Amino acid sequence: MKDVHAELRDLVDDITAGPGDPDRLWDTVVGLGLHTIGVPEGDGGSGGDVADLATVVRRFAHRAASVPVAEHAVAAWALTCAGWPLPAGGPLAVVFGGVPGVGGPYPAVPWGRRATGLVVVGSDDVVRYVDLAGRRVVVGEGANLAGEPRDAVDPGDIPLAHLAGAPDADVIRARIATLRAAALAGACAGAYELTRSYVKERRQFGRPLIDIPAVAGSLATMKVTGLQVNAAVDRAVDLHAGTTGPETLLAAAAVARVVAAEAADTVARLAHQLHGAMGVTREYGLHPLTTRLWAWRDEYGDEESWARLLGAHATDGGELDLWERLTG
DSSP states (O other): OOOHHHHHHHHHHHHTSSSOOHHHHHHHHHHHTGGGTTSOGGGTSOOOOHHHHHHHHHHHHHTTOOOOHHHHHHHHHHHHHTTOOOOOSSOEEEEEOOOTTOOOOEEEEETGGGOSEEEEEOTTSOEEEEEOTTOOOEEEOOBOTTOOBEEEEEOTTOOOEEOTTOOOHHHHHHHHHHHHHHHHHHHHHHHHHHHHHHHHHOEETTEEGGGSHHHHHHHHHHHHHHHHHHHHHHHHHHHHTTTOOHHHHHHHHHHHHHHHHHHHHHHHHHHHHHHGGGGGOTTSTHHHHHHHHHHHTTTTSOHHHHHHHHHHHHHTTHHHHHHHHHHO
16 A cells, blocks of 8 residues: 555656646646645645655656745745735745845745745744735746746835744744755656666667666766765654754754755766766756756755855854764
8 A cells, every 4th residue: 555655756747747837737736735735734735744745846856847836835834834824826935035124126036926925034034924916016037047937026015024923934944945955856866767767778889888887886876876865855854743943953954955965966967977968958858857956956045055054053062062963
């Protein structure tokens, strides 16, 4: 009998089979309730937990599908924790930074052109909400390297409502960072599987490419790299299920983001080396996976910023505390 996560993976595979329209895919996701996993059913969500949500996010990434499930689910969870009802319509987004009490413009908002609301985690760590439903806002349309909408949104004079009762700012950061790492893990897995199939089928000098030791070694490096990022993501996900404090949650998310960023570089580089010219062809399946790896590794903070945060967390307790952590 299949477990819930296997069923979720199969469901994502079913709805992403064949060429798809991102708008139509989002409508399907909403119809199935995948966009509110992690939000209690009593609050208008689909129930489940962060592990379920990470499974869905990872699988969409594995399929190179563009859909803002993570962004919407985190924003919806923050809203309902603060006692706000979930708006209907387009996706919600999470924005970090900005001048306290002053709206926008907010750059590179995922699917900003369709957003019905923004959960804003300000530089003062206060969580606010901008209701965009039915409002006219200035949107400068843009895209990331993978072609996914990343728009500049200026709410103008729309007031920012304080979300009293929302999760701690660092907990929100940790959740979105963990899910972004899960997406990177999924794209790494997709690139590895495609590359493995290619070198097994492609023949040179009368034998499969995979029989060449250098090729087999590179493929093994991709496999091990994927295992490392999955382990880091799984640990961060597991901590969300307990009563772990914000600092520890954020540190675990930082580990996952650093490992995932390094994995994105390694997997994308080796996948293209092993594919040769075929890998850069837009019509081939590797292109949408590696462009997502390169785009996602720097969203919601790049590798260096997460490494600095992790280093600060490790040294905050002083030299003796750090030594005990390393040797305990």
